[in-house]
Amino acid sequence: MRKPFLVALCLAAGLQTAQAASVQVTVLARDGTPLPDAVVVLEPAAGQAMPALQATSPTITQEKMQFHPAVSVVPVGSRVKFANLDRWDHHVRGGPAGLVASGTYGFEFRLAGREPGKNPPGGEVTLDKAGPVQLGCHLHGSMRGFVYVSPSPWAVKTSDTGVATLAEVPEGAMSLRVWHPDQLIDQAAITVQVQAVTTVNVPTQVQPRKARRVQFESGSTY
Ligand SMILES: [Cu+2]
Structure with a gap:
């Protein structure tokens, strides 16, 4: 109810x-x-214009078997980067939160483990659909992260x-x-x-x- x-x-x-x-x-x-x-989102009331969004490009890391930060907020159209700081492989898979359990993914790729003294392996994805995206890793079921893709510029966790x-x-x-x-x-x-x-x-x-x-x-x- x-x-x-x-x-x-x-x-x-x-x-x-x-x-x-x-x-x-x-x-x-x-x-x-x-x-x-x-995540708190404010949107103009019905009939009011939504202002233009300023896309951002934050980096979400994978470190010690966790996504950091665990929850991110970005405007629609943002390009999110991922970096694996662990020495072993991780996946980055993402899809609409709530649908991931049924195997529905919007994107997925594998990042190799980081080698000492080298830049961490990375990848990036553009998030152009509003709503919460759940992140995970096929290899490590405990890894969980979220990106809230906001249709409004007024959104913060x-x-x-x-x-x-x-x-x-x-x-x-x-x-x-x-x-x-x-x-x-x-x-x-x-x-x-x-x-x-x-x-x-x-x-x-x-x-x-x-x-x-x-x-x-x-x-x-x-
Ligand atoms: Cu993993």
Whole structure:
């Protein structure tokens, strides 16, 4: 059953100007604790124009059997680079989050292990479709990463304290969406009235799973 967000909207008194605003969103897990690595996206309300996106080209590394960072946020059209810092091979496979388990992949390639003193083997891919992409490795099932491909320039993940701050947001009605890798259902978008200083608390039903500990010995081959 889809539970609507309960929204506590607190609008601080600010100068009544038409300037861009800062929106601070705090996302909470099911048990009320801060929820890190949740992606917060603000989109113009229906009928409003979406501004042009500035593509980025971040690098996601594979190190000690993990993707770093575990969650990335990029605008649609960004070219994401991958680098394998481990001394053994990894795959980079990616596909729409939620469909990966059924074997649906959008891309995949293998990166050789890094040789001491040499640049790490790398590859890159352009992500031109909006939505969450799940990353994995065929060789190591515990490796998991995510890239949220945003259709909006206002998208950022929450910090360790569950806070996402979005800057330069135009004032007025905006649609706010929250996504998390461990969510079991899509969260319904909510509408917020952005003013000079806007803070929003978003409770969710997400209970993040504990990071799986991988036995790791430096120098081992996998
Ligand atoms: Cu691997």
